[in-house]
Amino acid sequence: MGVIKMVLITKNTRVIVQGMTGHQGAFHSGEMIKFGTNVVAGVSPGKSGGTVNGIKIYETVMDTLELMPEASMLAVPAPFVRDAAFEAIDNGLKLIYILAEHVPVHDTMEIVAEANRKGVTVIGPNSPGITVPGEAKIGIMPNHIFRKGDVAIASRSGTLTYEIVKAVTDAGFGESTVIGLGGDPIVGLTFLDVIKMYNEDKNTKRIVLVGEIGGSEEERAARYVKENVKKPVVGYITGRSAPPGKRMGHAGAIIERGTGTAESKIKAFMDAGINVADYPDDIPKLLK
Amino acid sequence: MGVIKMVLITKNTRVIVQGMTGHQGAFHSGEMIKFGTNVVAGVSPGKSGGTVNGIKIYETVMDTLELMPEASMLAVPAPFVRDAAFEAIDNGLKLIYILAEHVPVHDTMEIVAEANRKGVTVIGPNSPGITVPGEAKIGIMPNHIFRKGDVAIASRSGTLTYEIVKAVTDAGFGESTVIGLGGDPIVGLTFLDVIKMYNEDKNTKRIVLVGEIGGSEEERAARYVKENVKKPVVGYITGRSAPPGKRMGHAGAIIERGTGTAESKIKAFMDAGINVADYPDDIPKLLK
Amino acid sequence: MNLYEYMGKEIFKKYGIPVPDGYVVSDINEIRPYQYPVAVKSQILSGKRGKSGGIKFAKSQEDLKEAAKTLLGTTINGLKVNKLLIERMINIKKELYLSITLDRSSKGPLLMASPDGGMDIESVPDSRIIKIKIDPLMGYSDYISREVSEFLGLSGSLKSQLGTLIGLLYNAFKKEDSLLMEINPLIIDSSDNIIAGDSKVIIDDSSLYRHKQYIFPDPEKTELENESASKSFTFIEMDGDIGVIANGAGLTMATLDALTLHKLRPRNFLDLGGTDSTDIVEDAFSFVLRADPKIFFVNIFGGVTKADTVANGIVAAKNKFNIKQKIVVRLSGVHEDEGRRILMDNGIDAYSNMNDAINELVKLNGGN
């Protein structure tokens, strides 16, 4: 039996948690460890020395390098995300997950630009993370809703993702990988990146895309699906009932030119042969 | 007969000249064309529309993109180098040669960092450029001193390089590629980059490295030669007689720790089996 | 945060971008001697205020007082006019369009410019608009302006003025954590000066902790919405009658979608966020209650926010605020059984399935 390639993380991936002594860092790193994640260190400036969940806390990411960390969960408040992300990137980590919401967009832009330059994968900000059942999770998705299986899910939401995962699991399926891309206008991984990974992933037989209004990532992913993906894909778009959002002046209209609405996204999905669910609970039925 | 791979440029490389209407741009682009370089466009903001050396002048690099330029010669004064380099990089050019001396080092640092990020090769600043006899040259080396041959030369100097090229040519040899790395403390291509190219280049049978005091690039290249290069290498170092230069505070001493002197470089060369010439004119004799 | 024209122009001025001479009044008594003619511009956050009569012109102080009397306090495009910007008139030779905005797909700033500025820029074809992506790490450099000037056909002094202006605008965009800085029209006057004729500036809400000067009630929000800004939940008013409390932006949105597909009309959007506290649930109820819905619908998927905590919060809110309306609850996820038991003990029905809960809402609403 050869090594099975997973999407982004395995149970061997060495993970550190920046901000591990905080409320969220402590709670979610505990859940991650229960799920099977190989958490090797915590980092909390000014609070190093002790342990959290039995894992040693360090002062800086640099101090953890002897443990050869590969991925970092950023469980720090939004104003500290840029610094923590740059620390992780500069110290050579290759996967960075950003939990926080309300990260200033200019900070995110710089983090993502820097990450692209150094070949680093960023998940988030404002994301529930990534879960690979049977292997590991980095993030805050509830452990108990997952079952190992062949459905891969990508979503821009948090709680709604859990809802859909649970529905999929309850219907007798299981998940190969679930990634929450994050709800912010600019995020690291986008649908297009993830659909490519899922398409190539041997453990994935079916794909679910959970999009929402705004931007044109769903439309781009749909084009890719149309041209490249043979696996069955189910889609769901939230925001059909939303009043037109705050417009970004004329500029927003010029950029979007009609994309970005729920109608545009649903149409793009349908054009690509993606089965579109009206309600989250309908998704399992459409998985056949 | 297959396509012969050259070092960095061939006669087909499509070259633009930024600042072509200036004194240096006009003169040297003319010489480059005589040498066989495929100059496809000039760029001179505010002076577009006409021609120089029969080549059309454009307002911006963007305007030349339909000609699919691959390399740019920057013949603009030092204060404008950063902007011109960013323009070339942002418009997708893959080789940038910077002629000017006295480019502020902070500008060079940013150009080189940005170029590395985008996979762009930078030659210079303060460099005479690159010449591949029989193919093309980008830069200001005098045309008449070259003859096609198998000696590859890398140098941190300008005029001294011509002196050595002429000596090599007069001695009956010829050159495969000559690169002037540039005399500034920070430059794009360094000895280590170039020695690797020369080592792999099928047209190169012998290598000449012309170094000078300051920095430790000669030492690093020597280590590479020792471990990887089977082709005969001849070295020459200027600055043996130089009084100790301006010291960069204690910091300079801590970084250099004894490297950077002529003695250190000559010793590193000798340790690597590089034949070291006492006078530039002795170089041809040592080429065997 | 969307800024009024006059606030955007204050930012422009701070960064050195030329704007017309002018001053702001919120009362007719603030009008002072000035050089006429002037434009009198209603400060409302609406794109079409010119067409709707929100901009007038005055040749004298009497004219101006008349115009101010007409405009101040009126409602234009549904927005109340509280302030006027009075600006010296400019002899317009040409109107351009210029903006820097956040581009989601390239994940960085996008500069756009067009020679066809003025009111109808959205109908200008893409071929007449230059779009230049700016790398956030590389930042702005002069060649970008040269590309723009060439596209716009500017040369000489106009080219160099535009170059300076774009550099300043990018600086402002970055330093002020802006999502949009738009100048439409960007005016070339009869003396060939380039001046920002209007401003549309949006500041990133997430950045306000480092730009405290922009923290003020958002004029585009209702009073209740502005009041909710200090809360940890997200609250938006709508015009229906089902009061919604859910957790997670996506699930809340999906809840509104499902209601709408069933022809039910939500009164609000309320996302509890990722906290686990009965107090926040109580607080949420007090907000929705003030919006006076016909029915409450609570839709929770328990994760970090546990179902039993929410159940306890619902019971506490019902008692504390003496809520008379029917409360339909759907609980799933962490501690859902305990949560449903708590609710049942207090006479509140709870569903585990979203569709079942919505069917109950349809029934309560009188059927479709």
Added chain:
Amino acid sequence: MNLYEYMGKEIFKKYGIPVPDGYVVSDINEIRPYQYPVAVKSQILSGKRGKSGGIKFAKSQEDLKEAAKTLLGTTINGLKVNKLLIERMINIKKELYLSITLDRSSKGPLLMASPDGGMDIESVPDSRIIKIKIDPLMGYSDYISREVSEFLGLSGSLKSQLGTLIGLLYNAFKKEDSLLMEINPLIIDSSDNIIAGDSKVIIDDSSLYRHKQYIFPDPEKTELENESASKSFTFIEMDGDIGVIANGAGLTMATLDALTLHKLRPRNFLDLGGTDSTDIVEDAFSFVLRADPKIFFVNIFGGVTKADTVANGIVAAKNKFNIKQKIVVRLSGVHEDEGRRILMDNGIDAYSNMNDAINELVKLNGGN
């Protein structure tokens, strides 16, 4: 450009980095009432001025006048003391080392710090010095200071003071186009304040067009050298007797090396640069002539600078300045035949080979 301690500290102050209270005098009459004790520091560009008696201490104004009288106008380590920095004494608890410099190999800024600051930092082993490369596009971010503080063993207020200070120092380094900003010692005083005890600042000469305030005679250069700063050629005085004029920094250096290997002693380094003008050649001769060499040696490889142009320049200079010294010329490259003909017509010998020319110099110098 190397700056004096007091100038570096002015930059530090401008960027918010704490420095001791103090003032500068260039005359004993500028001494004013002050809080004693003070340190009296000679403003010379030498690393070991403390050991050489260039720093004194004064407990009173009389003491200070005495010290100033002793120091002002004297020569320390070969450098004349024109200014004194008078600083309030600091109670030193600990001395650290901190610098940001240009790192040639990583092609970006390098931050270095050590807990063993003070005079002998160069003998501190590498294991006691933390070195952090800063990416010029990413710039400084706070985690860098945390790494430094941990290495130095600082915590609490000292850690946050150092964090702020490093951020300010990087800002200054970048904004002032600096090649080096070094603080040694960086002092922790008895009240746990961090203060820059000294400054060593180098500004990039190539950037001076955008930092005109640093354009002044370089105290490390001779009068002739400073005068040459306005010229297009590069001129450095040395202590030998062969006046050298060559073209290209590398060829000029190689020329000096070859002379030295033949036991000839160059009077100067003069690189004509890449111009093609007889005027510049004349100008170069006038400079070297003022340094009064025993023999002139002109070593030219003609490229952009053509050999015949140089030949014409040499002839013109010889006549104009009535040069009596022997002029040995080596001409190669573009128009070398024409150049040699011009010289020969004017009674000047010219060689095409560098070794032949140097052998002639050896002969003229009386043989070795």
